Amino acid sequence: MSEKLTGWTIAEAFGRPLTEIFHIINAQTRQLASNPVDRAIREGVVVGLANHTTLIARDGTEYQIADSCAPIRDQRGKVIGAVLIFRDVTEEYRSSEQLRQSEERYRLLTEHAISAIAVQDLVFDDLGAPVDFVFLDVNPAFERHVGLRKNDLIGRSAGAMIPGIDKMPVAAIYGKVALTGESVSFEQYWPAKDRYFMINAYKLGPGRTAAVFDDITELKVSENHHRLSKRVLEILNGAEDFQTSIQRILQAIKEVICCDAIGMRLEKDGDYPYFAEEGFSADFLGAV
Incomplete structure (x- = not known):
């Protein structure tokens, strides 16, 4: 294998x-890499190759390699050489x-996206229905949308962190x-922030999904x-009395x-003859 990787036979080498036989460089910088044999002999220690080490064979073929080099000692413990073991990775x-x-x-x-991005794992109840989800990752835009930091969200459930999401x-x-496995797009209004999102x-x-959010509040308000x-x-063009029109407009x-x-409540000549409401309790109306 060493002959194949270096391109030199034992006799030729x-x-x-x-350094002529074992020609190594850094794969990213293309600079000569430190030869592990020199250090193993000099310091008497086992040396491993740094990451991104490329061996250039005799014919110019390049191989990514992993290796280690150990000193060889004589009976008295003196370093007399080194053994180099390397493999093609x-x-x-x-x-x-x-x-x-x-x-x-x-x-x-994700870091530079304008859209908010979140990755989450679903939480299911005993019947297998999804009831919540736990944040695994969010981008800076998501932090800005919800007003919470990534470090506070990761590993926490949405139900515990996002008001009203339940x-x-x-x-x-x-x-x-x-x-x-089918992707979906949907609009969601978030009352706590008074914002609309696509x-x-x-x-x-x-059980894992990713979501991309776009704030469409201005568009929705305009619509x-x-x-x-x-x-x-x-309503105003309809043939109804004014009080009924007010009620329908309110609805x-x-x-x-x-x-x-x-x-x-509408004023006319210093009085308020027109009144309409939707959704208030009788107790509240009685109090006002």
Whole structure:
């Protein structure tokens, strides 16, 4: 194997300088690498090759290698030479480098992305239904959206960290994605932040999903204003009495802004003859 990797036969290598036969460089810098034999003989210790070591064979072929070098001692313990053991790890190195580069691209993508990105594991109840999820990774944009730091989120459940998320169908949707493998896009309003998000969810593995969030609040507000304006005009153009029109307008406003209760009182000639409400309790109305 050593003859194959170096390109020198034993007879050809005999008597030649080690650096000519065992020509190694750093794979990333292309600079000459320190020869482990020199140190093993000089210090009398076992020496391993540094990472990213490339052996250049006699014909110019390059191999990624891993090796170790140990001193040879005589009966009195004096170092009289060294034994060098090395092996071809080119395929292992290539796979490792591809993985490293992929992880680096992922890191750069997520760190600089405008969209919020989160990776999570689903939490299931005894019947197998998704009820929560635990954060595995989030990017800086996600931190800005939720107002929480990555270190505080990782390993914690969404139910414990995100106010009001238990009232949203997010865990159920992620569960469906994890079960079917089908990616989904859905809009979600977050009352605690008064923000709208477009969420794209993808399956990463068994019980694991990734989600990409985009804040669409300005778009939704604009759409809601347009929809409400259109609805108010339709109501006002209808052949109904003014009090009924007010009530219907109030219902339309309540639906658009997703509030629990809303009221309206209109003034006329110093009095307030028109009043309408939606969602208030009788006790509250009696108190006011």
